[in-house]
Amino acid sequence: MALGSRHLEPLISADSNYEVCHTPVKRVSQEDMTQEKYGENSALSIPLGEPPAPTDHAPDGNIHESKRDFTATCRIIGCFFVFFITWGVASSFSAYQAFYQKDLLASHTPSVISWVGTLQVSLMGLTGIVSGALYDRGYIRTLLVVGGSLVTFGFMMLSLAKEYYQIILAQGVCIGFGNGMLYIPSIAVISQTFNAKQRPLAIGGSSSGAAIGGIVLPIMFRHLQPEIGFGWTNRIFGFIMLGMVIAAFFLLQPDPTHRRLKGQLFDPSALKEPPFVVLLVGLFFVFLGYWVPLIYITPYAQFSVKTNVSYAFYLLAILNAGSFAGRILPAFVAHKFGPAVVLVAGGIGLGVLILAWIGIHNVPGVTVWAVLVGFMAGITVAIPAAVVPLLSPSPSVVGARTGMAWSGSAFAGLIGGPIAGALVNTATDDYAHGQAFGGAASLLGGLLLIYPAITIARGNKRYQKPPNSNV
Template sequence: MARSPDLESRASSSLTHASTPELAIKVDEEQGAGISREIVDASGTAPEAEKEPPPPIGEPVSKVVSVNNIGAIPNGGLVAWLQVAGAFFLFFNSWGIVNSFGVFQTYYESELLQDSNASAISWIGSIEAFLLMLVGALTGPIYDAGYFRELLWAGSFLVTFGLMMLSICKEYWQVLLAQAFCVGFGTGCLFVPSVAILSTYFTTHIATAMGLAAAGSSLGGVLYPIIFYRLQPLIGFGWTTRTIGFIVLATQLIPNLCMKVRVLPASKRKIVDWSAFREPPYALFVVGGFLAFMGLYTPFFYIQLFAIQSNIADTNLAFYLLPILNASSIFGRIFPNMVADKVGPFNIIVLCAIISGILALCLNAVSSIGSLIVFCILYGFFSGSFVSLPPTILVGLSPNRGIIGTRMGMNFACVAVGILIGTPIAGAILDTSGFTAVWIFGGVLTVLGGCVIGVARVCKIGWKLTAFG
């Protein structure tokens, strides 16, 4: 059924001048009978629209705004920034918990799981991080289907429940089930909402918004280890872990109350877009992320143990190295992202990756507490962009906004494998060859990953250093 020019003009005007971001735009019967839902690709052209039957007489029509309608994206305002606040706490209780595993690694090796070696214990943290990324990728279609709120509820429950169960664990297999699998699945449910919703509220400031939200993971990585370390000697492992669970439950109220979907894709998306791997920039970016993440988390897991076993610091002082690393990462997720909005996210992430790898290699020359603290500050800052910038880059690597979720999910799934195997391999290297080989392993992989991402950048925008990318 053909639409009148007057109808198209009024419908377009109502979308462009909408003052509040809503899940659906209400079009009354006079305007909306027989309106079709369209997807506009990145070039601004519209494929053939999906026709929908007219509404019953006297009833309004509810239509979903196209994810590609750039003009309707608010790029600010109270509701948009509330999404950033909500996403901040989703990162706080997902990546923030994963970033805190170093303090559990040290505690398990010295107290709860003394009979297990470093590699076996590190599998707990790596599976937890792996499931965060993998489940996050698989829940993309659930988000697209409109079950955003259900994902928040499920994730909030699983993370809290997993921590409560961890508080009563005594054996390795129990810790594996509670912390690796239950908490890992829960964080995976929270991860997609934290990154997917922001791209529907921001375009020009997307890197800054993503960086502010991702800073929540660093703050969680600062506070949760300190809470664990200070409370555990006073009230024991059980009640300390329960306290962290109660904090998760309380802080999850914020995203559950303030976050709101503005727009969903007009149709269900595929889980895999195989054509993406035929595009060199995307394929190389995925390979680079896989390699970099294999090495990136090695200092997060082993820096405390390194300080203690190398007699650089006592137990009390060594504990604060992980919070220092995560605290500096807060700034590393905000300021590089602000610069990325000006010079391009590709330029920033390549630089930060290579510097992070070089810093990891420099750990072999560290022999004093002062130099180790400087390392933690620098490494936290430069490695911070690896969590906050990839979603922004993937937006630019998608031909239209309707498949951003698919391509993010594919990237997260591949990167998840790198996270899964990286730190256990480092643990096995530690058991056989010592810390020198561990830092070489982590540093070389991170530098190599940064270089591959650099090649992806060249394929996308060329060799010109000043090009936005």
């Protein structure tokens, strides 16, 4: 039996040195038959030993490349929707914080209210330990179904919530767990689809969904809540999330090779590698301060700067617009100088800007500041996904290590907002101590990230070249 030329196309596209010819091909080995069992080669349909049927022209090698490009584009769009659902929702919490402080939970302190948002964020990251390993084992569509269902259910239950504990369960726990099922796999999809040069741009494009969500959702909340009420506003949000997760389900085609990877919940060998450990610690401190402006910018503008309510909500959208630029533009710099260098600049810049926030007490100043801090925040949330694979010895641990990195950051997010809230003087609406805490934490984290950046720049034989999987 022989392989027809049409069956050689996948092999040809993988190695440009091979050309189609009309001579008998060698007998298929036992190894080839084993690969066939797992779907790595095309089906064998022509008797072995016979020459392939003549063809008028060689197969077009661009067909396979076009298919790869189409699948890669679908994955970027699918991950865009996932980022909208996960980080877009999380980045919009300041709108809820201001509403809760003034209306639904007015009897509670800002620190207590902020636990709702920080719990959601922390569960999104902590769940990544499990979802990252499940992705490595090939269960991305299962994660999409479970995660999307939890997010939709959480918004529907939030629409009925009246008490603090009900809001915690719906918005903090249910949506948080659902987002965790969605978020880490979306990072791993991009990391293992694109090579080191392409990855920052791909992550920047897909993660821009978070910034778009952070722009659109606060504005929608501001306009819908007074008109149709808190309940129906959240029901509409739930239907939007449902539509996006359905689209992501069809766009994120599973890669069969991931089912053969022995995905880990936790990679203990990572804790023996100083560069990766310092990366974890650095990200922890960066995100300890990261959520301070995202949670408190709206109530700060409304109660401390004394701007009108509408503009206070728009400031959150302005901050997230800056985040959009921070996810896209630095990706081009990372393409040239490496993502680790850009991450260091983002962490240090974020810390400096949060500290500068202490001296801003007018509308023009806080508006410009919102754009700048959003830009730096966009860098710190988008670029780590491109750095983790550079500190991973093999593609099989990328999912687990990504989950580990975001789990530490998630714990920082859990406690950062409430600590800053506890430092706010609600009697005088003085946010200075909370701002100082957030700025110092992020600045320290940015400085710590210098060490893993140097390790990556110098090169380390332990770490293989980043995963460069074909789509």
